[in-house]
Amino acid sequence: MKYLDEFSDPDLARRLVEEIRATVTRPWAMMEVCGGQTHSIIRHGIDQLLPDEIEMIHGPGCPVCVTPLEIIDKAMEIASRPDVTFCSFGDMLRVPGSDKDLFRIKSAGGDVRVVYSPLDALKLARENPDRQVVFFGIGFETTAPPNAMTVYQAQKLGIDNFSLLVSHVRVPPAIEAIMQSPTCRVQGFLAAGHVCSVMGTEEYPALAEAFKVPIVVTGFEPLDILEGIRLTVHQLEKGEHRVENAYQRAVPAEGNPAAKAMLADVFEVTDRSWRGIGMIPQSGWRLSERYREYDAEHRFDVADITTQESTVCRSGEVLQGLIKPHDCSAFGTLCTPRNPLGATMVSSEGACAAYYLYRRLDAPAKREVSSVG
Amino acid sequence: MCLAVPGRVLDIREQDETLMATVDFGGVLKDVCLQYVPDIEVGDYTIVHVGFALQRLDEESAQQTLANFRAMGELELEFGDAWGRAAAEAGMPRPAGTTNGEEKST
Ligand code: SF4
Numbered sequence: 001m002k003y004l005d006e007f008s009d010p011d012l013a014r015r016l017v018e019e020i021r022a023t024v025t026r027p028w029a030m031m032e033v034c035g036g037q038t039h040s041i042i043r044h045g046i047d048q049l050l051p052d053e054i055e056m057i058h059g060p061g062c063p064v065c066v067t068p069l070e071i072i073d074k075a076m077e078i079a080s081r082p083d084v085t086f087c088s089f090g091d092m093l094r095v096p097g098s099d100k101d102l103f104r105i106k107s108a109g110g111d112v113r114v115v116y117s118p119l120d121a122l123k124l125a126r127e128n129p130d131r132q133v134v135f136f137g138i139g140f141e142t143t144a145p146p147n148a149m150t151v152y153q154a155q156k157l158g159i160d161n162f163s164l165l166v167s168h169v170r171v172p173p174a175i176e177a178i179m180q181s182p183t184c185r186v187q188g189f190l191a192a193g194h195v196c197s198v199m200g201t202e203e204y205p206a207l208a209e210a211f212k213v214p215i216v217v218t219g220f221e222p223l224d225i226l227e228g229i230r231l232t233v234h235q236l237e238k239g240e241h242r243v244e245n246a247y248q249r250a251v252p253a254e255g256n257p258a259a260k261a262m263l264a265d266v267f268e269v270t271d272r273s274w275r276g277i278g279m280i281p282q283s284g285w286r287l288s289e290r291y292r293e294y295d296a297e298h299r300f301d302v303a304d305i306t307t308q309e310s311t312v313c314r315s316g317e318v319l320q321g322l323i324k325p326h327d328c329s330a331f332g333t334l335c336t337p338r339n340p341l342g343a344t345m346v347s348s349e350g351a352c353a354a355y356y357l358y359r360r361l362d363a364p365a366k367r368e369v370s371s372v373g
Numbered sequence: 374m375c376l377a378v379p380g381r382v383l384d385i386r387e388q389d390e391t392l393m394a395t396v397d398f399g400g401v402l403k404d405v406c407l408q409y410v411p412d413i414e415v416g417d418y419t420i421v422h423v424g425f426a427l428q429r430l431d432e433e434s435a436q437q438t439l440a441n442f443r444a445m446g447e448l449e450l451e452f453g454d455a456w457g458r459a460a461a462e463a464g465m466p467r468p469a470g471t472t473n474g475e476e477k478s479t
Contacts, residue, residue, distance in 0.1 A: 006444075008437055008440065008441055036376045040445075043445060089423065090450075090455025090456075090458070090459070091450075091455075093455060093456070093459040094459050094462060094463060103456075103459045103460070103463055103465070103468070106456075106468040106470075106471070107465065107466075107468040107469075109469075114455040114456065116403060116423070116424055116452070117403075117404075117405075117406070117423050117424020117425070118423065118424070119404075119406060119424055120424070139423075142377065142422050142427070143422065143423055145409060145425065145427075146406070146422065146423045146424060146425040149406065149408060149409075149425065153389065153391065156389075156390075157389060194376070194377045194420070194422060194427065197377070197420060197427050197428045198427060220376060221437075221438060221441050222441075249430060249431060249434050250420055250428050250430060250434075251428075252428070256409050256410070256427055256428060258408065258409045258410075258411065259409045259427065262408075262409075337462050338462060338463065338464055348450060
């Protein structure tokens with residue numbers, strides 16, 4: 001009852017669920033790539049409204065979760081230095097490094113700042129020429145253009161006490177890696193809407209073709225997600241594998257050309273490690289030659305960091321959709337948002353935290369659509 | 374941080390050769406960079422991510438998304454008191470020098 005009534009248009013939601021039910025003839029597993037979508041699916045109980053045949057697999061699209069431990073430890077090392085003002089988005093504060101997090105560094109007197117925008121960090125650098133200001137540049141194609149612009153401006157304005165600790169990642173190579181895994185069960189993708197607001201849809205037809213997998217660009221609101229699922233199910237049932245755009249109000253096919261041009265200038269594609277998953281070729285960005293002096297890893301000597309991953313945490317398997325959070329023995333006991341063992345329990349976009357927050361302590365009970373309304 | 378929040382452009386100015394705007398997110402005002410959507414005008418709605426406008430959006434969708442984000446607590450996550458939240462989650466006191474909401478810039 002509660003779930004469908006929370007939708008902004010319960011009647012439309014009910015019609016979408018009913019159409020999905022009427023279309024499905026056999027089991028399908030589809031992955032929502034973006035952590036924001038995972039959060040929305042769990043928060044609104046979308047997985048429980050769907051027919052039993054449809055399984056939603058949570059994807060690796062939480063930037064906080066996939067930032068490798070090595071980079072987190074480098075951030076801790078840099079943030080602990082007395083001459084450094086370390087700036088980050090708020091959701092990185094409690095991501096566990098090998099032995100501390102940014103919150104604890106601040107509590108111990110370190111100069112860690114939460115900023116809303118990377119431009120706020122650049123402003124701090126300008127106002128404090130005697131400090132080294134470092135911004136923690138994590139995120140997917142949505143976050144990379146703002147950070148690229150900030151580095152471009154730092155160079156243009158001659159602000160040389162600013163640098164970026166870069167850990168940017170790209171979605172298409174991750175989709176490729178997931179499909180190439182021998183244990184892959186994904187049969188369709190809900191692609192991340194705001195990533196596509198920037199990049200457009202051009203990168204996806206080749207993937208849909210190569211892996212014979214439908215890819216539907218999807219937004220974040222409950223109705224957007226139901227519509228994305230509806231279109232994916234239609235394709236799967238008909239044996240099709242196209243790219244469709246269910247988020248046209250925010251995603252033109254060409255994306256955002258100005259943002260793409262800035263990305264191409266400031267960054268270059270490189271191999272990147274994903275926390276819990278490992279190295280994915282060509283899956284990230286680093287600063288291009290022209291901007292390398294703004295790379296915090298070059299500016300500070302942090303090359304020899306060694307890391308210590310939790311031996312219990314199975315977030316890598318969660319991120320690849322191989323297990324659900326409650327399949328991990330530490331879920332809700334050793335590992336909670338207060339004492340997270342892995343990043344997927346820290347970020348509100350992480351699958352473990354979403355399951356914990358909305359009391360999915362064990363396998364979800366199915367909800368009858370007929371009992372609704 | 375991976376969500377982008379719709380807001381309404383209140384004014385447009387140039388700052389360090391960069392297009393900037395004040396954007397209203399249902400009552401919360403923020404400085405936003407418009408370099409990636411240079412043809413946007415005062416009164417338009419736009420999707421903003423970490424202080425950068427990424428695409429234009431129609432008013433109806435923008436209002437609906439804002440209402441939904443408010444109901445889901447997303448606006449508080451995006452603009453609220455990050456240190457206070459982290460302290461509560463860690464079960465530790467708020468670090469010295471942090472204030473509720475905006476941090477001082479020096
Ligand atoms: S519940 Fe905790 S320990 Fe288990 S996979 Fe999730 S983050 Fe890792």
